[in-house]
Each structure stands twice: as C-alpha cells, then as structure tokens.
Amino acid sequence: MYRAAIEALERWKAKKEPKPLLIRGARQVGKTWLMKEFGRRAFKNTIYVGFENNRQMKELFEGDMRIDRIITGLELYAGRKIDPEDTLLIFDEIQEVPSALTSLKYFNENAPQYRIVCAGSLLGAALHPGTSFPVGKVEFLELYPLSFSEFMKAMGKERFAELLQKSDFDLATTFRQEYIDLLKHYYYVGGMPEAAARFVENRDFNEVRGIQQRILAAYEQDFSKHAPNETVPRIRMLWNSIPAQLAKENKKFIYGVVKEGARAKDYEMAMLWLADCGLVHKVHRATSPRLPLKAYEDGKAFKLYLLDVGLLSCMASLDRRVLLEGNALFTEFKGALTEQYVLQQLKTLEGIEPFYWTNDRGGAEIDFLLDGGDEVIPLEVKAETNLKAKSLKTFCEKFRPKTAIRASMADYRNEERLLNLPLYAVETIGRRAGKEG
Template identity: 45%
Template sequence: MKLHRRILDDLRTWKESTDRKPLLLRGARQTGKTWAVTEFGRTSYENVLRIDFMRDPQAKALFDGPLNPHSLIDNLKIYTSQNVAQQDTLIFFDEVQECPKALTALKYFCEEAREYHVIATGSYMGVSKHNNDSFPVGKVNMMTLHPLTFTEFLENTGQEQLSDMIRDGRFDSINAAFEPRLNDLLKTYMFTGGMPSAVVTRLAGGDWEQVREEQRSILDSYDLDFSKHAPARIIERIRLAWGAIPSQLAKEHRKFIYGVVRPGARAREFEESLMWLGDYGITSRIPCVSALKTPLAGYTDASAFKLFTVDVGLLGALADISASTILEGTNAFVEFKGSLAEQYVCQQLVSAGYSPYYWANPNGRAEIDFALEHQGLIYPIEVKSSTNVKAKSLRLAHDHFGTGKAIRFSLERFRQEDWVTNIALWGVDGFKAYLDSTR
C-alpha cells in the first residue's frame, strides 16, 4: 500500500515556485526520501532521470570533470538513454552523499541552468560531512523528511477530517465523542511510530510482532551503518550511547549522564560519538537553558542536555517494550516515567521545525520538559503522562520569567486558563497552528 506523505505537497509547491533552486532533501535513513521523490516525479513529470549513486557507483565518474551543467546533462542523457526536457523531466540524484561532486554540482545548476528541475536526496551524515568539496550554500532549497507525524498517521488510517482539525489547531472544535478514538489511535502510533515501513506493515494488516520485527530490522540497518561509516575508534562508544538512551530517559531527571552509558565514563570519551549520532540523524539533542529568555540559544548549558531518538516506535523497539505495555490502559503514557510521551512530543515539535530546549533551576527542585520560541515569545511546555495535571514547576517558570502562556500536554482535553493552556497529547502536531491563531 502507498502512504500519503505531506512532503509531496511541499514538493509540488517547490516545482511551481518562481524562485525554484535545485532541491536537497535530507533525512535519516528509512524515512522514505527515495519513495517520496519517486512518487512526486511519477505524478508531476512526464519523465524521471534517476541516478542512484549507492547502487551505481560508476555514475560518479560523470562528475569527475568540469561541473558544467549542460555538459553534465548531455552525459546523463547518454548514460541513461533518456531524454531531458527542461520542464517535463525531473533529474533525481539519489544517495548524493556517495558522490560529493554531484552535491557540489547543484551550485552550478542554480547559477547556470535553473530551468532544469533537480532534486538530490541524502542522509544527514553524508551531507553534513561533505569533506573536501564545496557545499552549495545559498544555492539550493532544502527540505527535511521526518518520520510520519501523528496527523499524517491519522490521514493514512482514514481519519482525514480529524487530522485536518488537529493540524489546523482547532482543538475546541473536536467533539468529546472523538477523544477515546484519538487516544486509542495515539497509543497505536506510540507503538508503531512513524517510520514508513513500520506504518505500512501495520496498516496492511500486520500484527504487533510483525511491526516490531520491522522496527528491529531498521535498528539492525542503523547498526550496520555504524560499522560502515563511523571511525573505527568510536564504533563501540556509538553503540553504547545509542543503546543507553532508554535507560537515560527512564531516570527521574533525564539529563544525559555519561556514567549510565558506562560506569566512570567522562564527557570527553563520548562527545564525539554523540555528535556522530546527531549527524547521522537518529537522535535529537535537547539542550538545557539557565533562563527562559529570548534567544534561548544564548542561555544554554553545554554540559546539560537530554537525548531523544528520531522515532517513538524505534525507542520502544530499542527498549524492547511489549505491545501490551503500550496499548493497554494508559501505560503508553507512564512507561519510563512518562518518557515515551516526552519522546512523542519532542518528535512532533522537531517535525514542525522547532528547536526545543528544556529548563531546570539550579537547586534541582523544578524542571520544565521543553521550551521553545515562537514569534518572539518563549513558551514553557510540560508533558503530563497522566490525568494528574498539577504543574508547580510550570507555574514557577511562567511567573518567574514572565513567559508567554504556559502549555501543558496531557490526557485532559483542551482547556484555556488565565496562565496555562491544556492541549490533549494527540494535539501536539497542531500546536504551531494554534499559536498562530491566537496571536
């Protein structure tokens, strides 16, 4: 079966843009970059000229000489035995990190041949490193493909209207009769996650063990990539840090502790490994800030951070959490002391384009799960994984720093109070639209 991905709408907007540049689509492995561009090409162009540099390493030689785009197109036509029409052909460089000169060539397509429609896809790791070649800064449009958000998941389960209402931030328009359905679907999503192959497995009728097996396969492919791409001296530490994420999040205070990874470990031993995981695109590093003031980046404490994975389903697989633990009752929201719920919220916020932070006061008696900036205001966010929505830390932070209205994501339904707004956990993907509507 085919999934509906919102990135397809973004790609169509890119095609019609009067200021279109070559496009670089990045994302972690297994998020569906190749499928998305292939499907976009199939539905929006008469022809797709695709070069997969991983499967066809000989094609790299096409870029060994001068990177004149017109000469490159002549050679590409001969190499693939395909014609290239400026408006009707999509030129697709897949796995572009395997051919850095092809990435560099995007600069010259922008400067000298913008009439051609060119998309390159690549993993975070290869694109971010891009050693010994000039990255086409300012010469490409850039997009990032994340795992499916919860509202994308809803769309693919036939709940398009509810998905639209959430995505538009119209929480007060959602009748209470739909909330049990949304909570059940959210639990399903928290087990399945948003990796396309896991979602397809479930929607095609696969049972929970088949979904989990697909997630384990993704984790195995990541582990193979660790061996293939990482410097040999840090491979073991990468595996230790990656495997320790569930135990890090299970702590009462989820600041990353190097001693949890390995007894007696120091930051200097694992910092490069953590940076590698971030460059690979499968972790989100959430820095601690000393004050909820703008800009948040100016108040970060480099030594304190939380680490989340790219996907809530993969976190469950990494921790080997059973389906019954997540799907029965409200366990999905309290497992790991609520860390699955925090992982889910973090994932939705990152997909929405936010760079989240968190705040903890120096005496350790108060902590805010997330904080972010939106249109010049700071919003402190607390994730409550039960129906107990008392929020002493949230109130303390709001009053002390004079932030914008505080936000609480919980199992309670939408409710606005004088200083805090409660949004149901299933509504996180509509948070940005809600903020825009209240300005």
C-alpha cells in the same frame, strides 16, 4: 501514504528558478519514495539516479563540471532527452559521490532551469569532511518519520486529523477514546514508513516489531560501515544507552550512564556522528527563558531523544500487552515514550527548535521551551490525567509568561494564561507558537 512534505515540494516547484533541493533525514524515513512520488505527481518525466555503487555516474560527475556534458551523460544513462520544462532530476544517496554534490553549485549558477531534488542520509557529514559543499547554492528540506497526523491519515482517519487541524476541540473531545487508541498504536508502531505501512495493511504488532528490529540492525551496520573505526564502539554504547537515559526521572543526558567514568570529550565524535545522521535529537537547556533562546543555550546540559517513538519502544522491549492496560502505556518507564512522542511532533513543525529549562538548584524543570515569536512558551508534558505540575507553577510565578501549555491525557481546556492540550493534539502547537503547523 500522505506526507506533508509533498506540499513543501510543490511550493519549491512553483518558484521561478528554484535552487537544487537537498532532502535531509535518517535512513529509511522515506526520502526515495517522497522524491519519486513527487516526480510522478508533478512532472511529465522523472530521471532517477542512485549514486550508491554506481560506477558509471561516479565517473560522469568526476569529469569536468560543464553542465551540458553532465546533461548529455544523464540523457545517455536514462535513454531519453531531458526537457528542463517538464523533467525532474532525482539524485539519490548523493553523499556517495562528493563531486555530484559539488555539481549542484554549477547547476544553480549556470543552468538554473533544471529542477533537481537530491537526498542524502546525512552520512556525508561523517564520510566526506573535505567535500566542497555548495553553500548558498541549494535549498534544504528536513524529512522525519511520520507525524501523528500523518499516521492518522495513513490509518484512514483523515476526518479525525482534520478536526484537530481546524481546532474543533468540542467535537474532538467527543471522540477522545478513538484519538487515544490511535495514539497508543502510534507509540508502539511509530512513524517509520515501512512499519506504519505494514501495520495499516495487516494490523500485526509482531510484524511491526520485526520491521523495527530490522531497521535498528541496519543502523548498527551503518555504524560499522561508515563511521571511523575508532569511534564505532562509542557510537554503539551511546546509542544503546538512550532508553536508560530517558527512563531516568531527570532526563538530562549523563555520560556516566553510557559507561562508568565516561567524559564528554570521549564521546563528542560519537554524539556528532549520530546527530549528523539524523538518528538522535539533542535538546539543550536554556539558562534563562528569554528570546532568542539560542543565546541562552547551555552547551553542556542537554537531553537526547531518538528519531522515532516506535524505535524507542522496540529498543526498550515494550510488551504489546501494555496497549490493552488502560492508559498505562503513556506512563511507561517514567513517561519516556510520551516525552519522546512530543519532541518528535515538535521536530516536524517548521521553525521550532525546542529547549528545556531547569532552575539553578535543579528542583524545577520545564520539559520544553518554545520560541513564540514575541514570547517564550513553556510546555509541560504530563503522561497522565494528573495535572499537578509544581515546576510549571514555579516557572509561571517567576517569569509570568503570557501563554503556558500543558500537554496531557486530560481534555482540551483553555484557562487564563494556561492551555490544557490533549497529547493527541500536540501538533497544533505550531499555530499557537506562530509557526506553520
């Protein structure tokens, strides 16, 4: 299965003496597979160390931090010599052994010739708040579920993905129905690697649902296993409220939907825990569409999304028959799946941190604001072909942006100052926002 992150790993390897690389992402987004596949492709030898329930490795790293001692221990563990020139060291679930995380500082400072790739499911932030984290001594790579272009490639539609990469919209429009059908499948299947891989193999929607339910159950087990006991009920309530939050006309997160009378301070730790584990994405309101957007962040107003559109459709018990009903899927529960889908694609684009905007009265809302380098780009998401967008018109009249984007089921059309972008081409926004896409 193609993952764009492989190319990022190859760029990391090409550096003269790269710092240890830590791959962050939720459980089951494919971190272990990615590291092993990278080792297989790019190195003569790979040594894999999984730290979960590994007493031997825990003892090795809890000794002194002399790198020659650690390397000798790893050689004995693997049963072969480690040549730093052609060996990749993989440390998986590294948050399970905090001292292994600390050792990355010493590898970077005293033995930069070793190539080390690590992964953690972000549970470390909640598990080990006292861990000595090697700030400035590691590089990071974020891994998310498969993007729509990765899903198309997995489905054997590489040429379709390439058309969009080249921005050949004339030809892409000719095959719009194929793109729409693929997008429907993606809304239902999502980008969790196991669900996508099984769907590619069997085209069985029921099997996909079973896998998604199993993933959601595993996340619920993680709540009980890893989160502080007093926080677990609130994590569960907050997590289970997300489909209802996104089904509202105004998708701003309301604590009262979680529980009547609930207040922000009661759920602060639960929210932080879910975000640290990569299970939710917060998109904050910007009080003004000016650069840098971060400077205008409203800390109290935000929208909350899941990590994957397929998991959202599973939590919402979406019936697979809706796939057959024209384009009804895209408007299902007030377009919540469509907004989730767009946010999910934006998260995979390097250097883009989306915000949203509402006017003071709350009568106008722009779904996403993007930093375009020298301008703020408003992005309006429409779940159908009806392109009437009062909020976007209000925004453009007030702030006069050089570029505005409307993503919808309509065909590509580049008008003066307004780009109509098909939903299936949302990933091309990276290039338009001056980012790598």
